[in-house]
Amino acid sequence: MSVTLSEFEKLDLRACRVLTSERIQGSRKLFKLVVDIGATKVQIVAGGGEFYTPKYFVGKNLVILTNLAPKVIAGTESQGMLLAAENKGKPIWLIIPDEVAPGARIR
Numbered sequence: 001m002s003v004t005l006s007e008f009e010k011l012d013l014r015a016c017r018v019l020t021s022e023r024i025q026g027s028r029k030l031f032k033l034v035v036d037i038g039a040t041k042v043q044i045v046a047g048g049g050e051f052y053t054p055k056y057f058v059g060k061n062l063v064i065l066t067n068l069a070p071k072v073i074a075g076t077e078s079q080g081m082l083l084a085a086e087n088k089g090k091p092i093w094l095i096i097p098d099e100v101a102p103g104a105r106i107r
Helices: none
Strands: 013-023 031-036 041-046 061-065 071-073 076-078 084-087 090-093
Touching: 041 076
Parallel strands: none
Antiparallel strands: 013 031, 013 061, 031 041, 071 076, 084 090
8 A cells, every 4th residue: 555645654653762661550561651752741552571571672763653643551641652663573663863853853
């Protein structure tokens, strides 16, 4: 499936810095993260708990899709989606350099 440039431009991809990370109670796969996206902070639910510890995320600069409609996952609201590649079923989070400030637009 292909998308047009105008459809792609609707995606609001931003740099974010992970401020806090904790496992969601009752889930071995999900984390609740609070991320700084420059002008504000948002809460994200992310997977990968079977591969990573909560400490792994803290301080990392990642890529977030900010204009995804909020969704409740495992009883926790997620206000965006972190981008990851997949390698043999394991998510590999897209880490960006520290020089990219939280909130910077990814294009």
